[in-house]
Amino acid sequence: MTLSTSASSNTRTVLGPLADIPPGEGRSYVVGGETIAVFHLRDGSLRAVSAVCPHKGGPLADGQIDNRVVVCPLHLNAWDLATGCSQSGQPPIDVYPVRADGDLIVLGD
Amino acid sequence: MSQRLVVIGNGMAGARTVEEILARNGDFTVTMFGDEPYGNYNRIMLSNLLAGVETEDGIFLNDLAWYQENGITLNAGVKIQRIDKARKVVFGDDGSETPYDKLIIATGSYAWTPPIKGIHHPKRGYHQGVFAFRTLDDTRAMIRYARDHERAVVIGGGLLGLEAARGLQNHLNHVTLLHAMGHLMNTQLDAKAGSMLKDSIENKLGIDVIVDAMTSEILGKDRVTGVKLGDGTVIECDVVVVAAGIRPNTQVAADSELPVERGIVVDDQMRVRGESDVYAVGECAQHRGEMYGLVAPLWDQAKVLADHITGRDLDAAYTGSKISTKLKVAGIDVASMGLKEPATDEDEVIVYSEPRKGVYKQIIIRDGVLVGATLVGDNRKAAGLIQAFDRGMALPEERAELLFDIGGPAGEVAPADMPDDAQVCNCNGVSKGAICGAVSAGCKTVGGVMDKTRAGKGCGTCKPLVQRIVEWAAGGEVEEDPAASWYVPGVPMPKPELMAAIRKYELKSVSSVFDKLVPGGEHDAKSKMGLASLLKMMWADEYVDERDARFINDRVHGNIQRDGTFSVVPQMKGGVTSPAQLRKIADVAEKYDVPMVKLTGGQRIDLLGVPKEKLPAIWADLDMPSGYAYAKSFRTVKTCVGSDFCRFGVGDSTALGIALEERYQGLEGPGKMKLAVTGCPRNCAEAYCKDLGVVAIDGGKWEIYVGGAAGAHIRKGDLLTTVGTAEEVIRLTGRFLQYYRENANWLERTYTFVPRIGIDRIREIVVDDADGVAADLDAAVEEAVQAYKDPWKERAEPATPGQFRTSLPLTVLPQVPVRS
CATH class of the missing domain: 3.50.50.60 (FAD/NAD(P)-binding domain)
Structure with a gap:
């Protein structure tokens, strides 16, 4: 089962404790065979995107973020965390619904 | 009903103005009068016609068909003798009377004949x-x-x-x-x-x-x-x-009681002074006391006139032109702009003269801005000079760059001459076409185009060329990049203002800087690293270290590689090692199956391909301090074998190199700091091209060079000073590095910083203490030295949860079961 189908069928997946991701940073998770990068924004909210940079395969979870974008650590391409759109002419990345439920990170609607 | 527009003069000014009016869909019935029985031709090209390199057909700008197509009545060969302003009528020498609502006088000039007997x-x-x-x-x-x-x-x-x-x-x-x-x-x-x-x-x-x-x-x-x-x-x-010479044709204006001084006097909208419906344009017009005999100002005047007369922009104003010419005079390149001679003693004059080749170049600079330039025999730098002159652009500290192409192929090609598929950015593979595409898609700042295309975002050598292509593609409509002067793109302040504000509000964390100093408080990912570096430099151990402000390299103290693994470079002071150290490194490399062991350019050993999660264990087994081969910080001190063994060495470069590294290890800055100490001027340690290089010279002395580089940019360092003892080298090194830390822009290496400030000024501050800040610099760097902690000791307990957790599926990640 791929993540997108699980997300579209309103499944909810608990990724782990919110405390696992320090504010302003990202961590990778493998969900249903796919690797996704989850970011804990400094405004408290969460974002989840595909973990691999479509440019040259960089680890997006190691990238720096603000409340809008993630910057890949390898070549500094940037993507909008809400839409997945590139700000530097690269293909878009997938975006997944994610939220905090109490102390937990919950993937899915 | 459309208004009646009469144009007296069918030369370049008159016809061009009508073209501009047509381009704005001006609703006019146009009647033009020209002395000459032709359409409109390019008068400048008459020289080429005379020289036989152009034909008569080739010099016509608007043939008679053009007038017909645009519904313009052309009275070629009819001379207007008088204007009746009150009745709004012009009288021709053929007896005609032509009424107008709006009138444009573009009578140009005539050839002046000196009073010579028999002429x-x-x-x-x-x-x-x-x-x-x-x-x-x-x-x-x-x-x-x-x-x-x-x-x-x-x-x-x-x-x-x-x-x-x-x-x-x-x-x-x-x-x-x-x-x-x-x-x-x-x-x-x-x-x-x-x-x-x-x-x-x-x-x-x-x-x-x-x-x-x-x-x-x-x-x-x-x-x-x-x-x-x-x-x-x-x-x-x-x-x-x-x-x-030429004289303006002003007779008809003077005879019709219009204001004429040297030319027909016009205001900033090109209206004849005191007249609301009569304009004058081109060589016959006198604007703010100036008369122009070149086409470029004429084009500007025509645009303003057209904007105003059509009502497209009633505020359009012509404020005068800066005159520059670039041409072949009788086959010889000549360019001139602004002053031809210095006007005051303070004017900076740079002259190059090579009579044998007939090359002469002179530039005049006032208050850092180009105010005049003359080139004879070599126009290759003319375009850049004209641009700098027109826009009052900042000039390179190396003034010679204004006159010559120095190094770097990027400086030589003109954007117009490049094919679309020419690769401009060799790091990111960006073509001229891609850059032009970004401009035509609406990006009008150099920074914006660089962000969008990634051109110039690699080694940075092509930035000047990218800038010129953007300027060329935007046709002079490049917008000033407000962010160009900011220390980081997300906080709208240059470094001095930013530092003052940080001190004033006692901002000790990166997020507090965004919250306090950015309108709207928006955080910016691309600014975090620069701010973290600055705050750490300013507050030392009072700095509130938010880990997310760090780039990944600084979070895990290794340099990220293309596959998401890291490189591990232990400190090896001065490039000196021992069998025990080598044995330890060998054991670690074997134990962890390190895919590549390589010597670095900085005389150390690099263990490449180490997964993030293995870093703490490797550090523990190595039990050596970090070599900082990943940070914007003091990196290494390369040395030669110096006087201990070398038969040429005149100073103990190894000992001094080790001492320097011991003291300044890990010092963060706006950019990398690579040093070297070499034991004699043969320069085996390559000290001449380091951020700071020390060269032992005979007599027990040491030369200190700063601002050298041998990366994408090659530069020999400037001699800061010569001192008599190793202690002085160590002290001045700290002082210079601290001055650089406090004053350089983010990612500005010393090879840019030193020429920007000027070596003489740096010497005044750092060596002669002319500003009285030497003690402060020494104290600040001492504080930073004392605050040094080996980051590889941060291994027993991760600084943050999952600090060393992998981010790529190289090894097993936390497997989360999916439940439906």
Whole structure:
């Protein structure tokens, strides 16, 4: 089962404790065979995107973020965390619904 | 109903203005009057016509069909004699009366004839064999006559005279150029440049040039046989061309009670002073006391006039033009702009002169801005100079770069000459076409285009070329990048203001800087690293370290590789190691199956391909301090074997290198700091091209060089000073590095920083303590030295949850079961 189908069928997946991701940073998770990068924004909210940079395969979870974008650590391409759109002419990345439920990170609607 | 627009003058100014009005869909019925019985031709090209490199067809800008297609009534060959402002009517010499609602006077200029005896013939205007050089008819007649004659004299050594002389060579054997002033092109050039041009004209073209030549008489009874000069010299000739200057055609305006001084006086909207419906444009117009005889200002005037008369932009204003010319004068490159000579003692004048090649270059700089330039014999740098002059751009500290292409192929090509698929950015593979595409998609700042295309975001060497392409593609409509002066893109302040604000509000964390200093408080990912570096430098151990402000390299103290693994470079001070250390490294490399072990350029050993999660264990087994091969910080001190073993060494470079590294290890800064100490001027440790390089010289002394580079940019460092002891080297190194840390822009390496500030100024501050800040710099760097902690000790307990957890599926990640 791929993540997108699980997300579209309103499944909810608990990724782990919110405390696992320090504010302003990202961590990778493998969900249903796919690797996704989850970011804990400094405004408290969460974002989840595909973990691999479509440019040259960089680890997006190691990238720096603000409340809008993630910057890949390898070549500094940037993507909008809400839409997945590139700000530097690269293909878009997938975006997944994610939220905090109490102390937990919950993937899915 | 459309308004009636009458244009007096069908030259370049009149026709161009009408074109601009048509382009704005101005609703006018246009009637044009021209003295000459033709459409509109490019007067500048008459020289080419004379020289035989252009045909008559080729010089026409608007043929008669154009007038027809645009519904313009052209009265070619009809001269307007008077304007009746009250009745709004113009009177032609054919007896016609033409009413107007709006009137444009674009009468241009006529060729001025100096009062020389015998130049005129009572019946036929000029004496037979004498020609002016202004119109197509003049040129035709001149060509026809010259063909059957032998020797020509051109009176006037300005631009037009030179062109005439060159063109006439095409039709007869011998040309002499007479100029009444002391040097050629005296309006544009200083005496030196003028004399250089004279030499080239004589030696390369074979035209005789006589300066200070007052022509007193044209000789010959029914046709020209020679000219006589004021000193009695007689020059035999059968053709005389008068190119002694032009005067504006203002008679019709003066006769019609319009304000005329040197030209017809106009306001900033190109309206004749005091008139609401009469405009004047081009060579006949006098604007803010200036008259212009070149096309570029004319184009600007035409646009403003058209904006105003059509109501497209009633606030459009012409505020004058900065005059610059770049041309081939009689086959020789000449460019001039602004001042031809310095006006005050403070003006900075840079002159290069190479008479044998006929090359002369002069630039005049005032308050850091280009106010004048003259080039003769080599126009390659003209475009850049004109741009710098027009826009008052900041000039390179290396003034020579204004006159010559120094190094770097990026400096040489003109954007217009490059094919679309030419690769501009060799790091990120960005073509000229891609850059132009970003511009035409609406990106009008250099920074914006760089962000969008990634051009110039690699090593940065191509940035100047990217900038020129953007400027070229935007057709001069490049917007100032407000962020260009900011320390980081997300906080709108240059470094000094930013530091002052950080101190004022005691901002000790990166997020507090965004919250307090950015309007709206928006955080910016790309600014975090620079701010973290700055805050750490400013607050040392009071700095509130938010881990997310760090780049991944600084979070895990290794350099991220293309596959998401990291490199591990232990400290190896001065590049000196021991069998025990090597054995330990070998054991670790084997134990962890390190895919590659490599010597670095900084004389250390690199363990490459280490997964993030293994870093703490490797550090523990190595039990060596970090070599900082990943941070914007003090990196290494490369050394040679110095005096211990080398038979040439004159100083103990290894000991000094180790001492420097021991003291300044890990010091963060706006950019990397790579150092070297070499034991003699043979420079085996490559100290001349380091951020700071120390060279032992005979007599127990040490030279300190700063601002060197041997990466994408190659630069030999500037000699800061020579000192007598290793202690002084260590002290001045700290002081210089601290000055750099406090004053350089983010990611500005010393090779840019040092020339920007100037080595003399840096020496004043760092060596001579002219500003009295040396003690503060010493204290600040001492505090940073004391705050040093080996980051590889941060291994027993991760600093944050999952600090060393992998981010790529290289190994098993937390497997989260999916539940439906």
